[in-house]
Amino acid sequence: MRRTDLTFSLADALAGRRALCLEPTGPHRPQLRVEMGEGGRLLVRQGGRPLLLGRLAPGNQGVHLGRLPGYRPVLPPLRATTVRRQPDWTHWCADRLAESADGPLHVDRWLLREGSPPEYAWHGRGGDLVTDWPYSYLDWGDGWNGIVPLRPLSAPDDGRVAAYRRQIREGAVAPILLWWITGLDGWLLLDGHDRLVAAREEGVRRPAALILSRGLDAARQSELLACVDEFHTARRAELAAHGDVAQRAAERAHADTVIGVMTESAPTTAWPLAGGPTAFDALAARCAPELVG
Numbered sequence: 001m002r003r004t005d006l007t008f009s010l011a012d013a014l015a016g017r018r019a020l021c022l023e024p025t026g027p028h029r030p031q032l033r034v035e036m037g038e039g040g041r042l043l044v045r046q047g048g049r050p051l052l053l054g055r056l057a058p059g060n061q062g063v064h065l066g067r068l069p070g071y072r073p074v075l076p077p078l079r080a081t082t083v084r085r086q087p088d089w090t091h092w093c094a095d096r097l098a099e100s101a102d103g104p105l106h107v108d109r110w111l112l113r114e115g116s117p118p119e120y121a122w123h124g125r126g127g128d129l130v131t132d133w134p135y136s137y138l139d140w141g142d143g144w145n146g147i148v149p150l151r152p153l154s155a156p157d158d159g160r161v162a163a164y165r166r167q168i169r170e171g172a173v174a175p176i177l178l179w180w181i182t183g184l185d186g187w188l189l190l191d192g193h194d195r196l197v198a199a200r201e202e203g204v205r206r207p208a209a210l211i212l213s214r215g216l217d218a219a220r221q222s223e224l225l226a227c228v229d230e231f232h233t234a235r236r237a238e239l240a241a242h243g244d245v246a247q248r249a250a251e252r253a254h255a256d257t258v259i260g261v262m263t264e265s266a267p268t269t270a271w272p273l274a275g276g277p278t279a280f281d282a283l284a285a286r287c288a289p290e291l292v293g
Contacts, residue, residue, distance in 0.1 A: 037273030066288030
């Protein structure tokens with residue numbers, strides 16, 4: 001897998017702009033993938049196992065979800081020694097995703113970046129963290145941008161949650177891994193279900209996270225960068241008579257815009273729904289009858 005570090009300075013990293021571009025050489029169809037079909041049908045599967053079924057509400061105002069058990073983690077269990085060592089988590093996670101037989105990576109251009117969704121995305125009961133299982137409704141009326149776990153969240157008194165709470169208090173905890181899914185207008189929680197519960201119990205409003213998303217393809221990125229260069233070249237010419245301070249500010253603005261283009265997400269790839277609407281409806285009737293209709 002080709003890997004490019006898109007972090008250009010310490011300031012970028014401190015601002016949550018540390019990012020890697022990942023370009024896997026395979027597979028062409030991953031085990032963990034999104035499938036879409038007519039009538040607003042959405043399916044997330046891992047190999048032959050369906051994990052999430054979705055039906056768009058009338059007028060595309062939201063999506064009804066039903067989730068099924070059986071999610072296989074895409075990252076290996078965290079060792080306490082690894083957490084205490086606090087490795088470069090972006091590279092550590094990229095290595096593990098490249099090795100995973102159950103993950104979402106496929107031949108394309110991907111982004112893996114440090115950052116954290118808005119505070120409201122992490123909190124259920126009035127926020128946009130989905131805490132109900134197995135059914136839920138994502139209300140897109142005023143925008144959503146929330147988090148969908150792929151397994152039920154553990155109880156706050158679970159032993160694993162208690163262990164992660166200690167790590168948080170000690171200042172050494174691994175980030176949570178999220179995957180941006182355009183068709184949900186939000187993130188799937190891939191790794192860190194118990195760390196999320198621990199963070200909530202410890203009053204952490206925005207837990208540290210790594211966000212996986214599809215990146216712009218090379219042609220679109222080149223097109224945008226050419227436009228950016230043209231604009232900022234003209235802008236610097238306009239400021240030529242305004243001294244070095246204005247020129248340096250223009251150069252910083254140019255660099256920030258370039259970073260923005262290189263780390264801009266593209267829509268999530270979705271494969272055709274295997275078996276079409278008939279297969280989806282039969283699966284929903286067996287496993288998620290609330291979505292039938």
